[in-house]
Amino acid sequence: MRFDIAPELELFAESVRGVLAEWEPLPETVLGEWADSRDDALAARLAALGWAELWADAELLGPAVAGAVELGRAVAPLHLLDEATLGAPLAIGGRVRHGEGQSKAAFALPAGGLAHCPIGEAKHEPSLDSVGTILVEQRHEQRLEDAEERWRAWNAATVAYLAGLADSAVARSVEHVGSREQFGAPLAALPAVQALLADAALARDGLLLAAWSLAAPDADATDVLAWAGGACREATMIAQQAHGAIGFAMESGLHRAFRRAKTVQVWADASGPW
Amino acid sequence: MDLRLTDEQQALRAEAAAFCAGVRPLLEADPEWRRQGMLSDGDSSAVNRALGDAGWIGMSWPPELGGRGLSRLDATLVEEVFGYHWLPLSSYLLSYKTIGAALERFAAPALVEQLLPPITRGELVFCQGFSERGAGTDLGSLTTRAVRQGDSFVVDGHKIWTSGAHLADWIYLAVRTDPDLPKHRGISVLVAPIDTPGIEVRSFATLGGGTLCEVFLDAVEIPAENLVGELNGGWAVLMHTLDFERITAEKLGGVAWLLDRLEERVGSSAQLARLRGELTAARLLSFRAADTLDRGLPGSATSAMAKLSGARLMQRAADAVVDLLGLGGLGEGADAALEGRAAGLYRGSVGSTIAGGTTEVQQLVIARRGLGLR
Numbered sequence: 001m002r003f004d005i006a007p008e009l010e011l012f013a014e015s016v017r018g019v020l021a022e023w024e025p026l027p028e029t030v031l032g033e034w035a036d037s038r039d040d041a042l043a044a045r046l047a048a049l050g051w052a053e054l055w056a057d058a059e060l061l062g063p064a065v066a067g068a069v070e071l072g073r074a075v076a077p078l079h080l081l082d083e084a085t086l087g088a089p090l091a092i093g094g095r096v097r098h099g100e101g102q103s104k105a106a107f108a109l110p111a112g113g114l115a116h117c118p119i120g121e122a123k124h125e126p127s128l129d130s131v132g133t134i135l136v137e138q139r140h141e142q143r144l145e146d147a148e149e150r151w152r153a154w155n156a157a158t159v160a161y162l163a164g165l166a167d168s169a170v171a172r173s174v175e176h177v178g179s180r181e182q183f184g185a186p187l188a189a190l191p192a193v194q195a196l197l198a199d200a201a202l203a204r205d206g207l208l209l210a211a212w213s214l215a216a217p218d219a220d221a222t223d224v225l226a227w228a229g230g231a232c233r234e235a236t237m238i239a240q241q242a243h244g245a246i247g248f249a250m251e252s253g254l255h256r257a258f259r260r261a262k263t264v265q266v267w268a269d270a271s272g273p274w
Numbered sequence: 275m276d277l278r279l280t281d282e283q284q285a286l287r288a289e290a291a292a293f294c295a296g297v298r299p300l301l302e303a304d305p306e307w308r309r310q311g312m313l314s315d316g317d318s319s320a321v322n323r324a325l326g327d328a329g330w331i332g333m334s335w336p337p338e339l340g341g342r343g344l345s346r347l348d349a350t351l352v353e354e355v356f357g358y359h360w361l362p363l364s365s366y367l368l369s370y371k372t373i374g375a376a377l378e379r380f381a382a383p384a385l386v387e388q389l390l391p392p393i394t395r396g397e398l399v400f401c402q403g404f405s406e407r408g409a410g411t412d413l414g415s416l417t418t419r420a421v422r423q424g425d426s427f428v429v430d431g432h433k434i435w436t437s438g439a440h441l442a443d444w445i446y447l448a449v450r451t452d453p454d455l456p457k458h459r460g461i462s463v464l465v466a467p468i469d470t471p472g473i474e475v476r477s478f479a480t481l482g483g484g485t486l487c488e489v490f491l492d493a494v495e496i497p498a499e500n501l502v503g504e505l506n507g508g509w510a511v512l513m514h515t516l517d518f519e520r521i522t523a524e525k526l527g528g529v530a531w532l533l534d535r536l537e538e539r540v541g542s543s544a545q546l547a548r549l550r551g552e553l554t555a556a557r558l559l560s561f562r563a564a565d566t567l568d569r570g571l572p573g574s575a576t577s578a579m580a581k582l583s584g585a586r587l588m589q590r591a592a593d594a595v596v597d598l599l600g601l602g603g604l605g606e607g608a609d610a611a612l613e614g615r616a617a618g619l620y621r622g623s624v625g626s627t628i629a630g631g632t633t634e635v636q637q638l639v640i641a642r643r644g645l646g647l648r
């Protein structure tokens with residue numbers, strides 16, 4: 001076991017951060033209305049780094065995990081995970097995320113199956129998050145032979161993304177409570193605040209280690225993902241609490257990680273075999 | 275980062291599992307083993323001797339002291355296997371993992387050579403005299419007094435919540451040597467045979483199914499060469515001890531056994547998967563904490579994370595497993611569901627967020643040492 005991050009992984013993470021630094025998130029949308037943060041230009045820039053190929057090569061899962069953590073830190077759109085691992089936007093039941101304008105979706109089938117199906121007529125479904133949910137009918141199945149490998153990659157990518165989300169929430173919170181003063185001292189000096197952020201940091205560190213463990217090709221990601229959504233949700237909820245009213249204001253942007261964590265958790269739960 | 279076990283580590287764990295299977299008759303013969311719900315509190319002199327005979331105590335110590343020259347991480351990986359087989363580990367954990375670690379680092383060479391080899395053979399067992407009635411979580415407030423008289427210290431005081439004192443050969447004592455210094459600076463650490471005149475041990479039953487002790491110290495004369503670390507520098511020794519104590523992989527092994535047996539009985543479910551995922555994270559936090567100490571890096575925050583994640587998981591897992599088993603989950607004894615371990619862990623895990631530093635202490639350590647919050 002080695003717990004230090006190898007220089008080549010840090011180098012790839014730096015490349016992903018470089019791509020994300022040029023990305024402009026979707027401008028604020030109106031809550032309760034349909035919104036899609038899909039960004040094909042960002043996808044193209046990631047593809048130039050070999051993003052999708054990483055997930056198909058057992059020897060390259062380390063950089064793949066490193067990249068997914070960075071996407072989570074930036075709250076990047078989820079189709080970047082789905083298309084790199086499943087080959088198309090994810091569809092579960094009658095819902096597709098980020099599927100608007102796409103020719104096909106990757107439908108979850110019972111017992112861990114997966115099928116690429118064309119997207120026909122679609123109806124927008126406003127959602128908690130800007131994942132462009134559309135309601136569709138599944139037309140016919142092109143069952144994928146490599147469904148198990150693809151789901152494993154998607155599970156690992158999703159755990160790593162959740163780890164990045166939690167990490168960004170904790171980092172923002174530590175910065176906030178160190179600078180925001182109440183009762184004549186930084187919030188960071190209050191034991192109650194320290195306890196809150198300790199719990200968030202515990203979730204964050206567990207998520208990061210769990211994500212890195214999935215860089216091993218034989219590691220089972222199903223159980224880890226079943227836990228990871230809730231752990232990340234807890235970290236982002238704590239971040240909201242630590243920020244107080246400013247985090248509740250849309251202009252803070254903190255809500256992006258909060259809403260995304262719950263969205264990823266629910267989609268992950270819906271993808272599970274239970 | 276590569277979190278896979280090496281071939282050598284897998285072989286070591288297989289060897290440990292085979293050892294555990296071999297001592298099963300010793301366990302079956304011990305009535306406390308069935309009712310003990312708190313892995314780290316299980317006491318068995320016979321099992322400790324067997325661990326010593328097989329070379330499992332002091333794994334990270336050099337061969338000249340009786341060890342195997344392995345890393346703390348390797349030892350932690352083995353301790354998880356011991357936990358999976360519900361070995362009673364109190365003597366092992368106290369004598370090697372926590373107190374032994376402090377002796378190795380802080381004790382004078384003569385004391386190291388005197389004490390560590392018999393510990394590795396399972397012939398010398400330590401107990402830990404830290405807490406007092408007025409100094410539990412606030413350990414720095416301890417009042418047990420040690421006064422230098424010639425070549426000795428004379429110790430008077432009262433220790434409580436002392437695990438295994440009724441079986442111990444020696445005691446590791448936190449004492450106040452200078453009441454005029456600020457409270458964290460006037461503390462020292464002494465070791466003494468438990469049969470030293472003036473030491474009296476009383477034991478009492480706990481919810482976990484075993485016992486804890488209180489230790490009365492009345493004019494106990496301890497040679498000055500039994501000082502561990504610097505005079506009045508005991509706080510650093512105590513904190514070092516706690517960094518090791520807070521890595522609790524053996525408890526995670528017990529949880530893993532429980533979840534495996536539960537799945538065999540009731541099948542997989544989302545709730546079980548979540549617990550397994552949480553277990554994965556807690557294991558990795560423990561292994562990272564051991565690796566941090568191996569590398570000589572500051573380990574307070576990583577050990578606190580290991581401790582807190584494991585303690586919470588034990589309680590959550592025990593609660594969930596009893597629920598999933600229904601009325602059968604309340605059963606105790608060999609014939610009950612999961613050999614009665616679900617009910618036992620439900621009782622015993624109450625102590626997991628108290629012993630070795632409460633949840634609230636771990637949170638403060640993580641926040642202050644790990645996140646730099648002030």
